[in-house]
Amino acid sequence: MSNNSKYWVVTDLDGTLMDENYDISPAKKTLELLSELNIPVIPCTSKTASEVRYFRKENGLFDPFIVENGSAVYGFNASRSSEWELILGKSYKELRNILKNISNTLNFHLTPLNDLNQNQIFELTGLKEQAIIRALDRHWSVPFLNPPDEIFEKVKLICDNYNVHVFKGNRMSHLLSSNSHKGEAVNKLKVYLNNKDVRIIALGDSQNDLPLLEYADISIVVPGKNGPNKYLQNGIDKNLFRLADAPHARGWSNSVEDVIRNLKDL
Ligand SMILES: [Mg+2]
Secondary structure (H helix, E strand, O other): OOOOOOEEEEEOOEOOOEOOOOOOHHHHHHHHHHHHOOOOEEEEOOOOHHHHHHHHHHHOOOOOEEEHHHOEEEEEOOOOOOEEEEEOOOOHHHHHHHHHHHHHHHOOOOOEHHHOOHHHHHHHHOOOHHHHHHHOOOOOOEEEEOOOHHHHHHHHHHHHHHOEEEEEOOOEEEEEEOOOOHHHHHHHHHHHOOOOOOEEEEEEOOHHHHHHHHHOOEEEEOOEOOEOOHHHHHHHHOOOOEEOOOOHHHHHHHHHHHHHHOOOOO
């Protein structure tokens, strides 16, 4: 990827580019168009680096990628022979301890994803075998089962004491360092690639995408089948975020093509 791109598409994967079956096929044509226009597509996801490396290979993407909700950023050098890494977060081990302390304070057991057995993970995620191994390869964040809303609100308050924060995705919540979120990771990547003027077209569907959507220049909320996520509604109401006209990859595609059509300086 060149260091002087004018635009980056920075996109969440689960629920945004992918539907609940991890299908992105309605967006394939738009991904090809972006590649022809030399607009980088940067995955920005709660998934692990192992998962995103696999996803990129499957879908012919070569640009940098942001993982574990903004805790780390990866990319390849120009010859694609070696990978670089930027770390924003706290280690998995440290975060596990903090999650345990929060559970104790609340007297409510917050269950890490990595403590579930293969069947339970399949039930929650639909993932199997190698895909589960990739999903559990965590280094900078701890995903845990979504607690009830009132517990989640209490967790948020306690987090301040430990310099961590939590984000709620579709299938699970994520604990990570308060120095890391999706918006901060994009900023770090801009600095690293020495491209402070690049304009960010961001797409997301959940609460964990809020820092990305707030950071971006053009922010698109991709709805689910029952409409947009409640945590993103406020930004839509205030006209800070655009709302895609269809769920997942279809809405993703329509919105990205609409934005590109209206860019004067491509
Ligand atoms: Mg998502």
